[in-house]
Amino acid sequence: MSGAIIRLGLLVAVLAGISGVQEWRVDTGNSVMLAAGALLLCGLFAGKVAKGFGLPRLTGYILVGVVVGPYALGFIPGEGVKGLELVKGLAVSLIALVAGTELNLGLIRRVGMKVAMLCVAVCGVTFVVCFAAVFALKPVLPFLTPMTVPQALAVSALVSTVVVSFSPTVTIAIVQETSARGSFTEFLMALVIIGDLFVMVAFALAAGVTRASFGGGFDVQGLLSGVGWELFGSVGVGALLALILLVYMRRVNRELPLFLVGLCFAAAEGGSRLHLSPLLVALSAGALIANLDERNSQRIHHAIQLAGLPVFALFFAAAGAGLKLSTLVTVGPAALLLVVLRAVAIHQSCRRFAPAEDPRLKRYLWMGLISQAGVTFGLAALISRTFPDFGPQVEVLIVAMITTHELVGPVLTRRALERSGEARGDERPQTA
Amino acid sequence: MQALLVFLAIAALSLLASSRTLLDPSRFPGVAQLAASGLIFLIFGALLGPGLIGVLSAEDLQGLRPVVSLGLGTAGVILGLNLEPRVLRLLPRPVFSAALAHAGVAFLFVAVPMAGALLLTTRLPLGVVVGGAALLGAAASLSSGHFAVLGYRSGRMERARGLAVALLTMLDDWVGLLVLALALVLGSAASVADGGGLVALALLLGMLCGALIAFLTYALKDLSELTAVMLGGVALVGGAASYLRVSALLAGVACGATLALVGGRAVEQVARALGRFERPTYLMLVFLAGCYVQARDVDAWVLLPGYVALRFLGKVWGGSLARRFAATALELPPRLGYALIAQGGLAVCLVVQYLMLVPGPLSQHVFDVVALGAVVNEVLANRAFRHVLEPPPPVVKEGAA
Numbered sequence: 038m039s040g041a042i043i044r045l046g047l048l049v050a051v052l053a054g055i056s057g058v059q060e061w062r063v064d065t066g067n068s069v070m071l072a073a074g075a076l077l078l079c080g081l082f083a084g085k086v087a088k089g090f091g092l093p094r095l096t097g098y099i100l101v102g103v104v105v106g107p108y109a110l111g112f113i114p115g116e117g118v119k120g121l122e123l124v125k126g127l128a129v130s131l132i133a134l135v136a137g138t139e140l141n142l143g144l145i146r147r148v149g150m151k152v153a154m155l156c157v158a159v160c161g162v163t164f165v166v167c168f169a170a171v172f173a174l175k176p177v178l179p180f181l182t183p184m185t186v187p188q189a190l191a192v193s194a195l196v197s198t199v200v201v202s203f204s205p206t207v208t209i210a211i212v213q214e215t216s217a218r219g220s221f222t223e224f225l226m227a228l229v230i231i232g233d234l235f236v237m238v239a240f241a242l243a244a245g246v247t248r249a250s251f252g253g254g255f256d257v258q259g260l261l262s263g264v265g266w267e268l269f270g271s272v273g274v275g276a277l278l279a280l281i282l283l284v285y286m287r288r289v290n291r292e293l294p295l296f297l298v299g300l301c302f303a304a305a306e307g308g309s310r311l312h313l314s315p316l317l318v319a320l321s322a323g324a325l326i327a328n329l330d331e332r333n334s335q336r337i338h339h340a341i342q343l344a345g346l347p348v349f350a351l352f353f354a355a356a357g358a359g360l361k362l363s364t365l366v367t368v369g370p371a372a373l374l375l376v377v378l379r380a381v382a383i384h385q386s387c388r389r390f391a392p393a394e395d396p397r398l399k400r401y402l403w404m405g406l407i408s409q410a411g412v413t414f415g416l417a418a419l420i421s422r423t424f425p426d427f428g429p430q431v432e433v434l435i436v437a438m439i440t441t442h443e444l445v446g447p448v449l450t451r452r453a454l455e456r457s458g459e460a461r462g463d464e465r466p467q468t469a
Numbered sequence: 470m471q472a473l474l475v476f477l478a479i480a481a482l483s484l485l486a487s488s489r490t491l492l493d494p495s496r497f498p499g500v501a502q503l504a505a506s507g508l509i510f511l512i513f514g515a516l517l518g519p520g521l522i523g524v525l526s527a528e529d530l531q532g533l534r535p536v537v538s539l540g541l542g543t544a545g546v547i548l549g550l551n552l553e554p555r556v557l558r559l560l561p562r563p564v565f566s567a568a569l570a571h572a573g574v575a576f577l578f579v580a581v582p583m584a585g586a587l588l589l590t591t592r593l594p595l596g597v598v599v600g601g602a603a604l605l606g607a608a609a610s611l612s613s614g615h616f617a618v619l620g621y622r623s624g625r626m627e628r629a630r631g632l633a634v635a636l637l638t639m640l641d642d643w644v645g646l647l648v649l650a651l652a653l654v655l656g657s658a659a660s661v662a663d664g665g666g667l668v669a670l671a672l673l674l675g676m677l678c679g680a681l682i683a684f685l686t687y688a689l690k691d692l693s694e695l696t697a698v699m700l701g702g703v704a705l706v707g708g709a710a711s712y713l714r715v716s717a718l719l720a721g722v723a724c725g726a727t728l729a730l731v732g733g734r735a736v737e738q739v740a741r742a743l744g745r746f747e748r749p750t751y752l753m754l755v756f757l758a759g760c761y762v763q764a765r766d767v768d769a770w771v772l773l774p775g776y777v778a779l780r781f782l783g784k785v786w787g788g789s790l791a792r793r794f795a796a797t798a799l800e801l802p803p804r805l806g807y808a809l810i811a812q813g814g815l816a817v818c819l820v821v822q823y824l825m826l827v828p829g830p831l832s833q834h835v836f837d838v839v840a841l842g843a844v845v846n847e848v849l850a851n852r853a854f855r856h857v858l859e860p861p862p863p864v865v866k867e868g869a870a
Contacts, residue, residue, distance in 0.1 A: 044685050051681055055709050058670070062713050070535035070708030077701035078685065081694070114712075120535070347697040 038089030045082040045101070048075075052105055052112040072117025072355070073124070077347055079105055080354035093447040095210055095353050100444070102357025113358055121355045126305030127298065128352030129206055130319040134301060135341050136209045136226060137275075137323020138334040144223055151392050152227045158390035159228075159383060159406065160201050160235050166382040167197040167375060174371055180430035191250040192427065195243040199416045199435055200379055202236040203229040204408035204446065205316065210349055211450045219459035221397050225405040230320065233412050237314065238264055240416055244423060251424075263312075271313040275321030278304055282326060286333050293340040298348070316412065356410060360440045361433075372437035379438075380407055397457045404453035408446025409439050502851045506615065507748075507755050507814060508844050514759020515840075521764045530760055535708065537821065538717040540754025542707020544818050545675070545721015547747060548642055550740055552726045560636075560798075567795035568640035571787035571809055572610035576644065578783030579776060580606025586775065590768050593831055600655050601831045604823055607648030608839040609780040613813025614638035616854045625858055626802070633799040634808045637791060642815055646722060649819050653716055656827040671715035675723025678706040682724065683732045686739055695742040703743070703750075718822045755814060758821045762840050769837030776842050781849070784809045808857045811850035812843045 052075050059065055080098040087097025107115035171193040175181040181189050208229045212222055241264040245257075278300060285296055301319060308315035327334040384403040391398040417435035421428035454460040503509040517524040525533075584602035591598065614635035621631025654664040682702040689695045706724045710717035729736055763769070788806025795801060802808060820839040824832045 040688070047681060047684065051677060051705075054677070055674075055713070058674075058713060064714050066711045066714040067534050067538075068708070068712045070538050070704050071712045072708070073535075074701050074704030074706070074708045078698065078705060081697055081701065082685070117712075346693060347700055350697070 038086060041082050041085035041089060045079065045086055048078055048082060049105060049110075049112070052079075053110075056112045067120075068114040068117035069120030072113045072121060072358070073351060075105065075113055076102060076118075076121070076354035076358060077351045080350035081346075083354070084350060093211055093451045094214055095207065095349075095447040096444070098350050098353035099357035099360075099447070102354035103360055103362065106358030106360070108358075108360065108362045118355055118358045121351070123302070123306065124348065124351050125355060126309065126315055127302050128348045130301035130305045130308075130315050131297070131341055131345060131348055132206050132209045133316045133319035134297070134323040135213065135338060135345075136205060136230060137320040137325075138327040138338055139223070139226060140230070140320070140324040141327045141331075144227065148220075148224055148227055152224060152231055155387075155390055155392070156228055156231045156235060159386045160232055160239075162386040163201045163379055163382040164197050164239075166378050167200045168193050170375060170378050171196050171200075174374075178371060178430075178434070180427040184427075188247075188250045191243070191247040192431070195240070195247045195420065196431055196434070198236055198239040198243045199413060199420065200375060200438065201232075201239075202409060202413045202416065203232045203406050204410040204412065204442075205229045205233055205320075206410050206412075207408035207443075207447055208405060208450055210353070211447055211454065213345070215451060215454050215460035217454040217457075217459040217461065219457070220395065221401070221457040222454060222459050224395075224398060225402060225453070228402070229406065232406075233316070234268070236412070236416075237267060237317075240419075241267070244420075247424065251426075267312065267314055268317065270311070271308070271317035272321045274304075274308065274311070274313055275318045276325055278318065278322040279325035279329070282322065282337070283330060283333060286330075286336065293336065297337065297340055356414075356443065360443065361436060362440070368434045368437050372434055372441065375434075376438055376441050383407065401453040401456045404449040404456075407442060407449045409442040410446075413439050413442075503844065503847055506613070506811070506847050507752050508847050510752050510756040511759035511762075511817065511840060511844060514756040515762040515764055516759075518760030518762060520760075520762050520766075525760050530757070533757055534825070535711060536753055537757050537825065538707040538711035539704055540707075540750050540757070541717040541818055541822055542710065542721040542724075543703045543743070543747060543750045544754065544815070545718045545723075546703055546706065546725035546728070547721075547740075547743060548646070548815070549675075549679070549722040549725020549727070550729050550736065550743070551639060552722075552729055554730060563795045563798040564636065565640065567791035567799065567801075568637050569644070570794050571612070571637060571784060571791040571806070572641035572644040574787030574790060575780055575783035576606040576610040576648075578779045578786070579609035582779060583772065583776065586772060587831070587834070590771070591831060591834070596655070597831060600652050601835045603648055604652050604820065604832075604835050605776060605838060607645045607652075608812070608816040608819055608835075608842070609776065609783065610641055610648075611645045611812055611816045611819075612638040612641055612784065612809040613811040613815075614808075615813065616811050616850060616857075617808055620854070620858065627800070629800045630802045633795075633801050634805070636799070637795075637801075637805075638809065638813075645815060645819050646719065649716070649823065650719060652823060653719075653826060656823075656832075657716075667715050668719065670713065671710055671717075671720040672723040674709055674713070674715065675706060675720035675725075676727045678702065678709070678720070679724035679727025680731060682739075683728050683735070686732070686735050686742075689735075692738075692742060692745075695738060696745050699739060699742040700746055714826065716822055716826060718818055751814060754821075755817060758817050758840060761821060761824060761836060763833060763837055766834060766837045769834050769841065772834070772838050773841055773845070776838050777845050777849070780842070780846070781810060781853075802857045804856050807853040810846055810853045812846040814843075816843050 055071070079101045083097035083101035084094030085097070087100070088094050103109055105112045107113060107118060171178070171181075172189060175189050181192060184192065205226075208226060212226060282300060286293065304318045304322070305315045308318045323334070323337070326337060383406050387403040387406070388399055391402055393399070413435060417432045417439075421432040424431075451460070500509065503512070516522055519525060519527045519530065580602045583605045584599055587593070587598045587602055588595070614637070617626065617631040617634035617638070620626035621628045650668050654661060654668050656664065657667055658664040682699070685698050685702065686695060689698060703721070706720050707717040710720040728739060732739060785806035788804070788809050792801045792805045816839050820836045824836045
């Protein structure tokens with residue numbers, strides 16, 4: 038591990054040098070590729086250091102991104118980190134594609150109903166707790182103070198739907214990292230994926246109600262078509278991608294990792310242009326392949342493991358670099374209260390409602406549900422864009438929560454998998 | 470969206486360019502040659518770029534500059550890695566003389582007349598014109614040895630001869646890089662001292678990154694992990710150069726050379742890891758370079774025939790001179806000059822780097838001439854190389870029966 042620490046230290050020193058030269062050089066160019074190279078290298082070695090300390094590699098990726106990013110040491114310019122949005126979309130699609138290949142019909146038949154029931158319970162309890170807390174904070178939160186009671190209720194509901202969301206990205210990445218396999222892992226993965234589907238629907242409804250409370254009218258038809266398009270359109274486009282992938286694998290069958298990267302890139306970029314969920318597009322593509330052609334789904338799994346290391350390291354390091362530490366100071370107390378309440382709500386609802394036949398679910402499942410990342414970021418940004426009056430302040434609050442969850446969540450998820458006895462260690466260097 | 474467009478275009482072109490039908494030399498010899506060398510991507514880039522159809526706008530190209538710097542950085546690192554000091558020390562002096570002869574003659578054949586032509590057509594100051602003409606000469610001096618390598622691999626050429634040609638073409642790269650460095654010293658900043666400082670900064674940055682990558686890759690065994698580190702390293706050197714607005718190509722060369730010097734046994738593995746993403750990065754670079762071509766640049770079209778013809782003559786004459794110099798050291802084919810017509814991608818790298826750092830009408834002319842010339846030379850080379858393989862006609866002595 039000392040070797041990895043020295044290498045990471047040298048890397049940071051070189052970045053400091055480049056940053057110093059940039060101050061001397063007035064005429065600077067594009068910083069996107071610098072950000073990509075620096076975050077990739079720092080992420081790879083920080084992952085090794087984190088592993089040495091018994092932490093998930095992912096925590097190392099995120100932490101190093103925070104440290105060298107524009108909001109801490111500032112060695113990587115903010116424009117460079119912003120320019121990596123495409124990589125973020127690509128990573129989410131790759132992760133979702135792998136997750137989809139785990140969703141075979143047998144699994145859905147086995148645990149589908151139980152997962153759905155528990156998901157309703159966990160999301161419901163967490164929503165109610167967070168909703169009550171946000172509304173109770175009305176006199177304290179600056180964006181709620183000037184609102185009428187109905188408006189404050191609607192906005193509290195909107196914020197709470199986002200606060201409930203989980204992170205399939207982090208969960209799947211940790212599952213890959215620990216090579217975890219078994220019924221507990223399957224249950225956890227299914228829960229975070231289905232949970233996010235619930236959140237997407239609930240968010241669309243809450244956004245519609247909020248718009249109506251501010252005098253925008255309640256357009257039921259527009260609401261239903263929007264949600265329907267996002268859900269069913271995503272599944273449809275995912276099915277199309279699955280067919281393209283299967284045809285490619287059967288007819289061309291060369292350079293699969295490269296082709297997968299290209300396809301996920303198209304899913305991410307095209308999905309967001311078409312107002313679809315890139316996560317759901319790739320997830321349904323993976324699930325369809327897993328159920329149509331098991332052998333090829335295994336090949337996809339293997340190919341993504343080969344192409345995944347640089348993409349995951351870069352994605353999570355860039356996510357860390359984008360975290361605004363200053364937000365923790367401004368809305369810190371309120372965010373921290375919500376973080377604690379959310380964790381308690383998830384913990385208690387898992388204890389009470391998780392299936393009794395597996396005691397591990399009651400004890401450890403809650404730890405795997407704490408993480409928040411990409412989906413939550415996306416929804417927070419959407420609030421900011423849709424409601425320009427108060428949205429940016431809501432975004433700050435949620436980003437402060439995500440910052441805490443990104444740092445704590447991966448550690449807890451890994452601990453949950455280890456304690457369940459399904460983690461198989463982290464020996465392979467190509468894991469995330 | 471533009472990044473997606475470029476990616477999809479390149480993915481489609483990659484599939485097209487790896488098509489067996491297209492690569493069959495018996496069906497479409499010229500196209501097959503251009504596809505194999507990757508220069509077909511330059512043509513597609515020129516077609517889709519703002520100069521012709523305009524699928525990609527000038528703003529799109531501005532946004533895609535990081536990809537160009539990644540490509541230039543990768544090309545530079547590969548060139549630098551080929552600089553093996555132990556091998557170079559073993560080479561006899563006539564080999565260097567021969568390389569200098571064929572590169573130098575082509576340089577002079579192109580640079581001197583082109584300086585006159587540019588002076589007449591552009592009416593720019595003499596110093597600027599000399600710089601542009603020197604860069605044209607530098608690009609002309611470069612040759613690619615891929616025909617010779619393919620020739621001996623397919624058994625159509627003796628192995629020793631094929632390797633000797635490849636060696637000469639590898640050494641001429643340094644002439645081109647040296648002239649690029651000089652051109653950047655003269656043109657990339659307000660004063661020569663500042664220009665020199667920027668070139669020195671690029672080299673220093675490259676050396677630092679090379680040493681860092683050597684240290685990072687030391688004791689890494691897993692190829693996928695090594696590939697990820699190399700990808701990050703190349704992105705770091707190219708990205709840092711682009712951020713500081715210095716030459717990514719020269720920084721890459723310095724990085725690769727340092728890596729070759731201090732990397733020890735790991736160099737071979739590093740080169741293998743680099744090879745995993747070399748081709749896609751190169752194709753992306755050539756495609757984007759093609760997008761910079763201004764197909765409506767009339768001056769470039771006027772200069773192009775002269776540039777190609779003068780380079781051809783320079784290579785043929787320089788080749789015979791090189792053969793004479795290296796007669797005792799290398800086994801070279803009789804019509805060496807014909808084996809040196811292919812220009813390869815480095816010429817395009819040189820001029821695209823110059824265009825990025827010293828933008829202006831002259832560098833655009835130079836870029837257009839060299840980029841279009843690289844395509845024409847590739848097609849010409851296919852025919853010219855046949856003369857290398859055919860035995861020379863017997864010399865009929867007077868009085869012989």
